Amino acid sequence: MRLLHTKKLTLETPTGVRPYAILSHRWLADREEISFQDLQHMQVPPSEGSHDSHAELTFPSNVQGKKGFAKFRGACDHASRAGLEYIWIDTCCIDKTSSAELSEAINSMHAWYQDSAVCYVYLHDVGGDGNLQSALENADWFQRGWTLQELIAPDNVYFFNKDWIKIGSKATFAPILNKITRIRQDILLGNPCKPSIAEKMSWAAGRKTQKIEDRAYSLMGLFGIHMPIIYGEGDKAFRRLQLEIMKSSDDQTIFAWHDSLAHPNSVRNRGLLASAPDVFSWASPVVTIDHSHFINSLLRIAGSRSSFRDLPRGYSILNDGIHITLPMKKVGDAWLAVLRCKREDQEFPYGIYLKERPGCKDFLRTSPTKLQKLESADLEGLAPRTIRIVVDHHILPTINRRQFFTFQSIDSVWEHCGYYVCPKPGSRHDVGQGGGYQVLDPDTRIELSDNMQCGCVYSQGPYGEVTVLLIGIEHHRPWVHLLTNADLYRYVDTSRLCRRTVYDGPILMSSPTSTQSSNQTDLLSPLALSSPTSPQSNSNSPSALSSPRSLSLSPASARTNNHGFPKRHSTAPYAVQLRGGSTGCPVCSIIQNYSINTHDIKNRRVDFVIETMSDKQIEVDIRKGQVRISEAALEVDYVITVAVSVPEPEF
Numbered sequence: 001m002r003l004l005h006t007k008k009l010t011l012e013t014p015t016g017v018r019p020y021a022i023l024s025h026r027w028l029a030d031r032e033e034i035s036f037q038d039l040q041h042m043q044v045p046p047s048e049g050s051h052d053s054h055a056e057l058t059f060p061s062n063v064q065g066k067k068g069f070a071k072f073r074g075a076c077d078h079a080s081r082a083g084l085e086y087i088w089i090d091t092c093c094i095d096k097t098s099s100a101e102l103s104e105a106i107n108s109m110h111a112w113y114q115d116s117a118v119c120y121v122y123l124h125d126v127g128g129d130g131n132l133q134s135a136l137e138n139a140d141w142f143q144r145g146w147t148l149q150e151l152i153a154p155d156n157v158y159f160f161n162k163d164w165i166k167i168g169s170k171a172t173f174a175p176i177l178n179k180i181t182r183i184r185q186d187i188l189l190g191n192p193c194k195p196s197i198a199e200k201m202s203w204a205a206g207r208k209t210q211k212i213e214d215r216a217y218s219l220m221g222l223f224g225i226h227m228p229i230i231y232g233e234g235d236k237a238f239r240r241l242q243l244e245i246m247k248s249s250d251d252q253t254i255f256a257w258h259d260s261l262a263h264p265n266s267v268r269n270r271g272l273l274a275s276a277p278d279v280f281s282w283a284s285p286v287v288t289i290d291h292s293h294f295i296n297s298l299l300r301i302a303g304s305r306s307s308f309r310d311l312p313r314g315y316s317i318l319n320d321g322i323h324i325t326l327p328m329k330k331v332g333d334a335w336l337a338v339l340r341c342k343r344e345d346q347e348f349p350y351g352i353y354l355k356e357r358p359g360c361k362d363f364l365r366t367s368p369t370k371l372q373k374l375e376s377a378d379l380e381g382l383a384p385r386t387i388r389i390v391v392d393h394h395i396l397p398t399i400n401r402r403q404f405f406t407f408q409s410i411d412s413v414w415e416h417c418g419y420y421v422c423p424k425p426g427s428r429h430d431v432g433q434g435g436g437y438q439v440l441d442p443d444t445r446i447e448l449s450d451n452m453q454c455g456c457v458y459s460q461g462p463y464g465e466v467t468v469l470l471i472g473i474e475h476h477r478p479w480v481h482l483l484t485n486a487d488l489y490r491y492v493d494t495s496r497l498c499r500r501t502v503y504d505g506p507i508l509m510s511s512p513t514s515t516q517s518s519n520q521t522d523l524l525s526p527l528a529l530s531s532p533t534s535p536q537s538n539s540n541s542p543s544a545l546s547s548p549r550s551l552s553l554s555p556a557s558a559r560t561n562n563h564g565f566p567k568r569h570s571t572a573p574y575a576v577q578l579r580g581g582s583t584g585c586p587v588c589s590i591i592q593n594y595s596i597n598t599h600d601i602k603n604r605r606v607d608f609v610i611e612t613m614s615d616k617q618i619e620v621d622i623r624k625g626q627v628r629i630s631e632a633a634l635e636v637d638y639v640i641t642v643a644v645s646v647p648e649p650e651f
């Protein structure tokens, strides 16, 4: 553990156990916080043993000018005055450029807060005047994900206002902290008690983190679990968290969640796991019911001859679902399953509704907005059933989706582009069914629908080389496939090129055509005849490709719009077109000619590709952009960024 020396303001890794203070705060923008790198750039003090008050003189002015500097100094000063030699501050004690170090820190953070001598909570938005209680209620610190464990883990927590004036402690603030956070005072005061999984989850409900994964990662310590940190996994992090918790607990409150009534149209049938901590929220905590007490009450209602006596306590997670024995009964076309937990202020347990999946021999959670408060009568007619419940059920949304691709590039890679959309690759479809050739302007949004369509965007470089980007959507996720094969030029429709009169000088691709007249027939005949593994023909030798270079690719009228793209007329005369094979669809022809297994691409779900060629490197990156509802359709925008880098020539 790397600590900051409170007087010298240097980072040290002391051997042995040293008492340290720890800071809990709301992050400013990254660039405004004092970072690990900032502390590497400290200047050597003018003389040994310089006074503490001059310690800031050892920082370059750009570091001292950061908004986070006062917070950083305040924390160090308080710790130093409290006789603590060290402090841990998350902004600067972790080298975030090291993913291994970041992962270790995230997995250790709860322990570091727990082991601290004192935790200083700095509330940047709580001032010295006005009503303290309402200032606290509105403080940003209580809305954040990571600050939850920072409140609970340490024994000694002191709160400071924005001027670094101490305003209270976890103990003195216990009643108001309970009101704001819904955490029981017993827990805040450190009295022994064992909150259920659902109760802990409810503390996290409504809290926000900058990254979606942190909603799960920030809870690992509270549940005493560890897991690998995989930024980019998105919502899956919260699912992994639940699976990890379930490995070491038989607490069924983890299933006691309910979707918000505010979204009654959300997917009706679900897996057994919750989608986010927000679905765990109640007026009163959810507690587990003692196992023998639970069995006794079931026996009382069902009769002592019923088979509840052997009701297993635990359950198991296998790769095909959760195997569990629950008291169940048929209610309409669903099943009511009773959980071994209840709201603290209620007598009877909670029930959830399950539905058998036809032909699958497993169950889904249905009516996820209902976490049923059961009555005595609900418990009649129950019988234990051992079933398998789906962990995570991915349902295709019923709402219509429209997905758009917009292309961005900082260089001129999209200057000479067009695109085609194929209505159904591999099928026999009419020419132009997908709309045929279109000019790709910087603002063009290409619309694709799920599973059926595939697009082909192509560009042509100054030496005639053709680059093709196949794009598609599979299960709501975009994929791209980049083709830079030298023989792609054969898709260029030379007949259209020859008709152009705007430019004099050699025409793109004229060299392979004109120098290999025997090829002419080939080029104009339908493609998709040659095998993808066939050796390259003479016509695409480097010398042939690099000779026609005098074509001016930027029309004199080109101007730059606010995207940084040269603006073109949609009927740009130099925009070359691709030729298709027998169907006339270039997308199908290319897929067929290069034996591209679109199914394989979809499975790999490539959304970032780099292709290195002899003279340049092309990077393609897809990012999800805006998502919005319009005309009863969910519109999802993807931005595809393409960057071409040309290595410096070596002399």
Ligand SMILES: [Zn+2]
Residues within 6 Å of the ligand: 422, 423, 424, 425, 426, 429, 583, 585, 586, 587, 588, 589
């Ligand atoms: Zn097609």
